[in-house]
Amino acid sequence: MNRREFLKTASVTATASAAGVAAPAVFSSARAQARSETLLIVSESGPNNLDVQGVGTNVPGYEVSWNCYDRLITHPMKDVNGTPYYDRDKIEGELAEDMTLGDMSATFKLKKNATFQDGTPVTAKDVKWSMDRAVSVGGFPTFQMKAGSLEKPEQFVVVDDHTFRVDFLRKDRLTIPDLAVVVPCVMNSELVKKNATAQDPWGLEYAKQNTVGSGAYKVTKWTPGTEVVFERNDKWVGGPMPKIKRVIWRMVPSAGNRRALLERGDADISYDLPNKDFVELKDSGKLTIISTPYSNGLQYIGMNVTKPPFDNLKVRQAIAYAIPYQKIMDAVLFGLGKPMFGAAPGGVKEAVWPQPAPFTTDLAKAKQLLTEAGYPNGLETTLSFDLGFAGVNEPLCVLLQENLQELGIKTTINKIPGANWRTELNKKDLPLFTNVFSGWLDYPEYFFFWCYHGQNSVFNTMSYKSAAMDAFIDGARSAAANGDKTAYDADVKGMIDLAFADVPRIPLYQPYVNIAMQKNVTGYEYWFHRRLDYRSFVKS
Amino acid sequence: MLKLIASRIATAIPSLIGVVIVTFMLTRVLPGDAAAYFAGPAATPQAIAEIRTKLGLDKPLPVQFVDYVTALSKGDLGSSLSTGQPVATEIASRLPASAELTLSGLILALAIAIPFGIMAAVKQGTWVDHACRVITTAGVSLPVFFTGLLLVYVFYFKLGWAPAPLGRLDVFFTAPPTVTGFYLIDSLIAGDFETFRSAAAQLAIPTVTLAIFALAPIARITRASMLSVLSSEFVRTARAAGLTPYKVIMVYAFRNAMLPVITTLGMVFSFLLGANVLVEKVFAWPGIGSYAVEALISSDYAPVQGFVLAMAILYIILNLVIDLAYGVIDPRARSEA
Structure with missing residues (x-):
C-alpha cells in the first residue's frame, strides 16, 4: 500500500465516521468476496479438544468432530414445524454406500472414492482402527459406544479393503443409531499411528490438535478460547458439497456483545444468547430466530428418595403441586420452552417421551398432602442448582423457593459452581435440586435407563430404585430389540405412569435450542447433539 | 547498581x-x-x-x-485440560496481548493524568481542579466491565465508529509475523499498515476503558504530591529567585513530586493486570487474564499455577524496575540501598 492509497482509505473512514455512518470494517474487494463465502459464528465457549474420543472433550468439541469427520452412517433430515430435523428412524450412508443388516451383524460397503484430507484412501482398516479406538480409550467415548452394545474390538471385522462388518453382542435396537452419533468417527489410522507414542498408542495428543478425518471441513487454525477456523474439504464425498468455504468461529464471552454483533450484522450466527435476548430479537424481526425443543431432554426438579423428608411419597407429591409452572415458563424462559406439566389425569395415553406430567400449581392440595405426610408446619431443606446455567436456574429456584415458603417449607438455595456440579450429583446426597438431562439417542427406554433404572447411573440423581420400574425398562429394551410393538408400548406407558406416580423427579419443561442468524443465512438443521452442522448452511 | x-x-x-x-x-x-x-x-x-x-x-x-x-x-508448566495446549506456550502467546493492552492503557492514562494532576495542583480551587476531582471520582467508581460495555454500546453499537469487539484484529486480517508479540509493533516491522490500522482500531476502546480506570489514582497522587512540594521552602526560594514558573514547576517541583507517582504507578500497573481480566472478557481479548479465569472455573490446575507464577515473576520484575527508577530520579534512594 502506498501513501496515496493510505490517505484515500483514511479519508474514506473519516468521512464515513463524520457522517455517523458505520465505517465498513473491510475495504478491499477481495475481503468482501471472502466475507460472502465465510460464515462467522460467535458463541460463549469453544472446543478444548478437536478429537471427540479424547480425554475430557467438551460439548463445543463435538461440533468440530461432527463437521470434520465422517461416520459410516448418518440420518437424513425431515421437516418438523418448518425446521429441518434429523430423522431418528431413517439411516443413510456417509462413508458407507450400502448397509446390509443381518440377524447378528451389519455389513457396510465403503464408498470407493472416499479419501482422507491428506489424500490417502479410506479403507475398512481405518474404520476398524477407529472403532477399536472408541471402545478402548475409556471415558466418555467408550461409555457412549457401550450404550449401543458396542464393547469389544472383536466386534469390528475387516472383510476386505472396502467392506466392514460389525458383529452384535446382543440384540439391541440402539446399536445402529449408536453408529451415527458423534463418537464413532473414522480417522486416518496410518497418520495417527505415525504420530502416536508408546505411552499414547491411540494418538490422543496428536488428534487433540489436528483433524485427521475425511469430513467436509478441516480445522486450519485453532487458538483455544479465541477462535477456530475451518476450511472446506473440496474432495468430500460424504454428501452434497457444502456451500460455505470457510467457517470462522469466534468465542465472545459477553452475551451483550454477541447480541450487538448480531444486530450490527457483523456476526452471522449465535446460538447461546440468553432467553430474554432471543425473545427481543425475535420481536424486532431483524434476524432469523429458530427455537427447537431438545430432543429427549427435560429440565426437572429432583428429590433424593433415600432420605427424609423426600423418601415420603406425599412430600414429593406436595412439591409437585407447589411448583409455579406457568410462572417459570413466562418469567424465566420467556416462553422459550415446551411445557411438561398440566396433562389430563387418567394415565398415559401414548408411548412417547418426553410428555407432560399430570401436575399443576395447586397450593391448597400441596398443603393438604404435606399435612397428611406429617409435616403440617412445614420443614427445612436446601435447593441446589448448577451455577454454570445460572441464567435459567437461579430465577427458577427463587420462584420455587417463594412458593415453598407458602407451604412452610424453608429452603436455602445452594449454588454449586459448574466444575463441582457433577461431583455433587455423583455423591447423591443433594435433597432437592434442579437439573437437565438429554439423551443423544431419542428413545424413551434410553432416557429411563439412565434416569430411573435401579442400576443407579449418574443421572439417576434421585437414587430411585424400584423393581417394577426396572422390569418395565428391561422389558421395553428387549421388546424393542425383538420388534414387539405391543409389548414395547405397554412397557413404555407403564414406566412413564410409574414415574409420574412415584414422582422421584418432577418434569418442568423441554428446553429449547435457540439459534439467531442473519436473514441472508439459511440451512440450519437440528441434530440430536444440538450443535451446528456447517455443511448445510447457505449465505446469499 | x-x-x-x-x-x-x-x-x-x-x-x-x-x-x-x-x-x-x-x-x-x-x-x-x-x-x-x-x-x-x-x-x-x-x-x-x-x-x-x-x-x-x-x-x-x-x-x-x-x-x-x-x-x-525443566521449564514445563504442564498442559491445560480445557484448551489442550502446553501452559508455557499459551502464556507466552497470550502475555503479549495482555501486556500490549495494559501498557497502552497505562500510557494513555499517564498522558492525561499527569498534566491534569499538575494543572489541578498549580491552579488549585479553579475549574481545572474541580474537573480533576469529578473525573477521578468517576474513574474510581465506574467498574471497568461497565465502562467497557458502555463504550461498546455507544461507539460500536450506536455510532458504529469502533470496530466489532472481537479481539485483537478484525476477523479477516491475519496476525503479523511474531517478533515482539505486540501487534502494533509487529505490523510496523512487517510494514503492513493496513494491519496496523486494524490492530490500533481494535485496541482503541479497550485502551480507553483501562485508561479511565487507571487515570484516577495517578491524577490524584500527582495533584497531592505536587501540592505538598509546591508549598515547600525550596520552591518558595526558587520563586523568590525569580525563576520562570515553568522552570519552578517542571524542573524543581515535578521532579521531586515524581517519587510517590512512580510508587503509585507500580500499584496501578498491578491493578490494571487485574482489571484486564474483565476487560478481556468484554472485548473477547485473547489475553492471559481470561485464560486464567476460564481455567479456574473448570478446575484446570496447570494454567492457574502457571498464571500465578507468571504474575509473581512479573511483579518481582516490576518492583525491581521501580526500585531502580527511584535511584535514577532521586540520588538519596540510591545511597540508602
Missing part, C-alpha cells in the same frame, strides 16, 4: 518458592473435581476414575507436588 539488582533478585527467590507451594496447595484444596468435570456429561464413576488416573490426580499430594516441581525445573 549491580549489587542492588543482585540483592533484590536474591530476596525474590523465597517469594517465588512460596508462590509455587501456595498455588499448588490452593488449587488442590479448592472444591471441585477436575476428573468429574472433564469426564463429560455422560460419565460413570469408572470413567471418572480412569480420567483421574490419566491426570495423575489419584496419587498422594506430596507425590503430585514432586512431579510438579520436577517438571517446573
